[in-house]
Amino acid sequence: MTGTRRDSAALAALLTGLAACGGPGSIVVDNANIIDGTGAVWLTGRLVVVDGLLTCVGAPADCAEPGGVEVLDADGFWVVPGLIDVKEAAEVPSNEQTAYLAFLLGVTTAAIPEIAEGPEGEPLPPTGSDDARIPVPRPATPVDEPSYPLGLFGQALAATIPPDVGGPPGREERDLQLYARSRSTLADREALLDSARAMGARGAAFAPGLLEQERWAAPYRLPHGMNRLVGFAMVAERIQDRLLPDRTPAEAEQLSAALEVLREFVREFHAAGGSVATATNGALAPGLALHEEMNALVAAGLSAEDALYAATREAARQLGIEESRGTLEPGKLGDFLILESDPRLDISLTQTVSRVGKGGVLYDPPTLFDALLDTPGNRVSDNPVRLVIGGAALLLTLLLFARGVRSHRRSLGPRIVS
Template structure:
């Protein structure tokens, strides 16, 4: 989790090169999997049904399922969702929605239909990881950083080949004291390699933020504590002060961007929140005092329960014990946050090629004590608001993105069904 060391790509990396690389990457993946990469729908009349005539390009109708609107909690049986050019044109009861003739139809009888889910903390460094995330239900996401700006390329890949990657808010590289080989991610970062104490001065902190934003990052990722996923580190040890975090926040805000902050200790969490971060990540030992401050400021909490639960299953005895100790504490923090009215967002902290289903994070939110609908909202309407996508993501309503998941059962009765979507639709295309 929060992996920072990935071998650098060859040659000099520029913003233009990132975008060109994304286009080339998309072409390569599309060639390897033409059916999945196709921008248009499959012919009608196949396993998903249809009118028997050639399907109209850009259209998909999801018909016959039970539709859940996370915003209102309304459940509509025998529903129809009409998607045109990647956008929902109509949704509601079958007898009240006109279905265009000659379109591809996805038969959803016996299935529950939900909007595509949002993973608010994920590390996507390859095309394979991006596609895997979509197939597991994450049709939108926010990056938790990558070592060499791969997330910016994934974002561009998603823009012109949406079936291959989630709609993504990219974070660029981690603002952290020891950049390691990440100083090679951009020539403007290389002078930082000579700093004896690492990225700690106000000037150095601003430099990393500014390089990220010049590269096109949508958000900034930093930390206040060491990592939980490395046995030699102490997750409660603080690496940046409130003043240093405030420098990062101020530099990001000058360009209209927010900051997400890796954190564990109560003191670290409080320093991060009062420094003005947009969202607190992990936050196992966040206390009531800080949670109340988060509610006052509207700071989001992204607990990444999946990552902490994963530690408990580690073969390393230090990490396994850490996970077992932290998970129940974090679950209590999640429930306390919910009860106090702190906005919650679901995130898996997936990294290193192992993409966890975002539906599993929702199930863990439910296990922490959230009501089923509120747990679902952490990966739909709530996470969409954190990403600034609340007007286009998180619902299947007119004008929203044509992203959907079909489930084998009722997620309000069993959140576990969210872990394995039966079908995933991204921008009106079956993935």
């Protein structure tokens, strides 16, 4: 086993220990503003999780507090279902950090194609787990749909591009990629939109991956003023535009025009009743990509609330897991986010993640993220000695903290009054 994998295993053990401090999967979140994903909003509501499952969501008068369960006063905060990524890329991570980062930014379920082993034949570390004590997304099976530019949008294109239009001018990989990303500009626009409306009217499902097309149309820039985690080099280094080919001004203009075609297709498809869900295909950094995909859906014409549903209810439906996830209803898994602000006002506010709940176990993203760092931009796992010392100190601190609050109401932060 390499040093990197030993350090990674130690980090996993540390985070598992930290997760155990969250409790047995039973908690009451009180006085919160709850968007349950079904269309209902409970102002100053209550959410109850017992043994990992939601038992009540609604008005406090209708949701009794079970005895012996920790109560979290979330006055002024917003609770939404955990975010779901319909399709991530089948990448080969060097360690579990990709999964940890996605979870800490609110992705509680991710569909990642399985890869049996790494490039050197070594077994890969888990990138998902249903164990609530492990702070990574739950795994799901990806939808059986070819990636862009095929799939639903590709089907519509094939029927609306004139048959006499040839392929790319060359056979180099660069030319093939640019052509595939921009060929929608060759389609009959009205016929393409008619296809979008017809598909939407019959209730088809679509995960457009708009963010990936946005990256091709223009270089990406990190958002500012949102979750502090996105500012660290561990996240930012994964966002470079280096994976895309250089584009001439003319090619960039063509790709921008293609983006507008896709946006219009999504807008008409959704307006006609189609199911739109979030799929990142590995674009950008883990976790951040899903928030930016919701932003991309809003840029295409969906409301902020519809974009939130795309990352929760509709994503669960497209993955066939709507019986257990996607909305906050009794009987479903206790996977939820506690946000600082109402995401219906601005979808970018989904980045203001204060707590992540998985099976009723609460996680504090900054605390766990600090366990991945010794100084901003460096991994604790880069140095085994710092890992052991820093991890032990952090674990002891959290154990003492957990003992002090076990029988008391706990505050989320300075904005909360217990």
